[in-house]
Amino acid sequence: MLEAKVAALLDRLSFQMENKKMVVGVSGGPDSLALLHYLWVQKEKKNLSIVVAHVDHMFRGQESYEDALFVKDYCEQWGIPFEMARINVPGIIQETKKNSQVASRQARYEFFEKVMDKYNYNYLALGHHGDDQVETILMRLTRGSSGAARAGIPFTRPFGNGFVFRPFLSLTKAELAEYCQRQNLVPRIDPSNKKSIYSRNRFRNEVLPFLKAENQHVHEHFQRFSEEIQNDEILLQELTVQRMNKVMKIREKNAITIDIIPFLEMPISLQRRGIQLILNYLYKVIPVSLSALHIDHVQSLIRNHHPSGTLDLPNGLNVIRSYTLLSFQFERKETLPYSFELPGPGVIELPNGESIRMDIIDDKDTIEPKGNYALFPADRIKLPIEIRTRKMGDRMNLKGMSGTKKLKDIFIDSKVPVQDRDVWPVITDKNGCILWLPGIKKSAFEGINHSTSQYILLTYYK
Structure with a gap:
């Protein structure tokens, strides 16, 4: 009996029907x-x-409008x-180019939410019933x-x-048809449910009968x-969130950066969910x-022995490996x-929000620099100071080293992304x-010279 099966499902899932206000x-x-x-x-x-809510998606003209009138008449009788x-919805599809089933579902659920809000x-x-469940799981696994x-x-x-709830998930479509017959209900039949142009209908009409022939309780x-x-x-999601909070270095609205080393210490099952968590957030x-294959590609990028690499995901999301x-x-x-240019004391704001400050210090005994700084004897520096991006062939005379070194090699050695x-x-x-x-290297010009009293102090603010 339908009533007994529904009661068993509700009991197993600890769902109390009493006193519910529902659309x-x-x-x-x-x-x-x-x-x-x-x-x-x-x-x-x-x-x-x-309260009953019905949506006419206007796909079938007068026929679908008569479906609406049928539901309306039934409600009035009772x-x-x-x-x-x-x-x-056809107009929405033409305008947005959305899949017909996606557009229908969005329109339908938006209306349901409005009705819920109206009645509080x-x-x-x-x-949704058990056959829908089988079809959905098979479709998602296939996808x-x-x-x-x-x-x-x-x-x-x-x-x-x-909340949405679905009390019929333990029942088959045949059991619901039998219930309708027993209760003298004469439902409307949507002919589109028979058309194999929809992937769900192909699973419904071709795959599901085979499974039921193997086991009627499938x-x-x-x-x-x-x-x-x-x-x-x-449980796995709770564990994933706990571990991912420890490996995330940067978390912004449109960007997340993780530390690969502690990430790889996580169990594989949590790694996959961690990547999915990032994708859901962004x-x-x-x-x-987007499919499980994309997560496989991200994991391959992480495990690759090469220290750098990139991966392009759908809708313009880039994954960048750097050390x-x-x-x-x-x-x-x-x-x-x-x-x-900084011709004298002042501050330059950089395009990325960082800044460089320049101060002139006349007495080296009063120098108490803080943070990320560099100090230069004023008589060895030709002003103005220039703050720029790198150029092809840039080389630098590093403090404590003889000769010069390419900026490219300095960036690589310092593992700058x-x-x-x-x-x-x-x-x-x-x-x-x-x-x-x-934040990386100072030149051989930097430091205190005891024959110099005036210094240029540069401070970097990130």
Whole structure:
């Protein structure tokens, strides 16, 4: 019996139906009509408050409008509050180029949320059933989904200011059809459900019958699988967040950088979820084209013996490996070279928000520099000071070394990320002699000379 199976599912998932205020999504088909009837029968016993919401997506002209009128008439006969919307989804598809099923779902759920807000109800009941669950899991596995996505349709999840719940996930479509027949319900049938142009319909019409021939209870096993995956995922996600908080070096709205060494110390299962966590944060809405294969590529980049490399993900997200750092960032505007002069004391603000300050110190005994600084005898420096980006062939006479060294080699030895090298400040004197690479290396000109009383103090603020 339908009622017993639903009660068993609710009990197993510790879901209390009593005193719920809910919007019920009703298309007029067998699944949703059976759901409405079941909930309405439970109304007095469970103290339920029910409003029906129906969306005409306007794909089938008069036929789909008659579906709406059918649901409206049914609600009027039973005294059930009814809300409906006619949404020109074909027009939305033409304008946005979205997939028809994606556009329909978005339009439908947006209306459901509006109805929930209007009545101040915090639950949305939907008629997804066990066959839908099997189809969804198979489709996602076939598409390459990973993590919680493999679990298919959740029994309940947050939605708007409340929750969606689906009490029919332990039932088959045939059981719902039988319930409709037993209760003298005559639902509307959408002919598009038979068309094989939709991938779900191909799974429904070709794959599902084969599985049911092998085991008529296959939907129950898929539902158990779904619940186990979701429960395991909750624990794994908690562990992933804990570990990822320790490996993230930078976390911004459009960029995240992690330290590869502690990341590789995490179990593989947490590594994959850590990457997925980053993608979820940066994308906000995961692109349809993103799959488990992309996560494999990111892991290969991390494990590659080469210290640098890049990977392009969908929608302009770049993954950049630089030594022990891995950065996820959306395409940035090309960095332009810059050059600023400091003829005397003052501050230069750099394009990336950093700054260089210059001070003249007349008494070396009063020098108490703090932070990232360099100190030069004033009589050895030709003003103005220039602060610029690197140039081809730049060389520097390093403090404590004889001869000069290429800036390119200094950057490599200091493991400066490739994407930072073209914007790193290079400080020279009037003659182009490189005095300082802030935060990296000082030149042989830097330091206190006891025969000099006046000094130039440069300070770098990140």
